Amino acid sequence: MEAELFPRTRGEIAPGAVHVPDWLDAREQRELLAACREWARPPAGLRTVRTPGGGTMTARQVCLGRHWYPYGYAPTVVDGDGAPVKPFPAWLGELGRRAVTDALGAGSAGGAAYDIALINFYDAGARMGMHRDSDEKADAPVVSLSLGDVCVFRFGNTRTRTRPWTDVELRSGDLFVFGGPSRFAYHGVPRVHAGTAPPELGLTGRLSITLRVSGL
Numbered sequence: 001m002e003a004e005l006f007p008r009t010r011g012e013i014a015p016g017a018v019h020v021p022d023w024l025d026a027r028e029q030r031e032l033l034a035a036c037r038e039w040a041r042p043p044a045g046l047r048t049v050r051t052p053g054g055g056t057m058t059a060r061q062v063c064l065g066r067h068w069y070p071y072g073y074a075p076t077v078v079d080g081d082g083a084p085v086k087p088f089p090a091w092l093g094e095l096g097r098r099a100v101t102d103a104l105g106a107g108s109a110g111g112a113a114y115d116i117a118l119i120n121f122y123d124a125g126a127r128m129g130m131h132r133d134s135d136e137k138a139d140a141p142v143v144s145l146s147l148g149d150v151c152v153f154r155f156g157n158t159r160t161r162t163r164p165w166t167d168v169e170l171r172s173g174d175l176f177v178f179g180g181p182s183r184f185a186y187h188g189v190p191r192v193h194a195g196t197a198p199p200e201l202g203l204t205g206r207l208s209i210t211l212r213v214s215g216l
Helices: 026-039 090-104
Strands: 011-014 017-020 060-064 067-069 072-074 116-122 128-131 142-148 150-155 166-170 175-178 187-193 206-212
Touching (some): 026 142, 060 067, 090 175, 150 175
Antiparallel strands (some): 011 017, 017 175, 060 116, 116 206, 128 187, 142 206
16 A cells, blocks of 8 residues: 555564565566466366365365365365366466565575465455465475455464464565464464455455465
8 A cells, every 4th residue: 555654564473474565566466366367267267165064165266286175185176177287387486485585584495396376266255264274295384475455364373273363464465474383373364355455456356375385
C-alpha cells in the first residue's frame, strides 16, 4: 500500500520463521499470477481437496512437481482427474532458493532443490485450518508467496494446534519463510479480507504459492 504511516518491516515471527513484506515487486507479481492461471487450467488443474473424513477444503488447490493429497504425494492427480501432475519449473526453484537466502541469510538454502509447489486459491469465505507441512521427506525451509487479497496468517508452535501463535498480515507480494526449529510449526489462514487485492493486479481472491523440497 502507498504512503504507510508506519512502513512495514521484515520480522522474525519465531526462530527460523521470517516475514518479508513486499518481496515481489508489481512486475514479478503479475508474472507469477500469469503462471498460476496457466497451471490452474485442466488437465491436473485447480481442484477441490477432499479430506479422508469426507469433508472438503474451502481453498482450492493445484500442484506442481508432485501431487499432494491428504496425506501424501503422487505423480498423478489421484483424487481428481488422474492426469499426470504438471512439471515444476526450474525458475520457480531458483525463486525459492533466493527467497530462503533473502529471508534467512546466505547458506540457509544449502543444497535444497525445490521440486514441489502447492498453489492454493482462496475466494471469499475460504480459510485454512491449523496444520503442519509434514508429508515431505526433507526438512528444508518452506517458502510461501502471497498474491491478491490480504489474509491473516496464523503461525503457531510445533507441539499443538492451539496457542501460542502469532497472527501476521500477509499482503500481495509478501514472502514468508519457515525452517529450522520452526519447520514443522502448525500454521493456517483463519481469515481473508475480500476486495483488498491491488487493483492493478487484476486478481479477485488470494493465491498462496508454497514451495517445498520433497526429499522423495
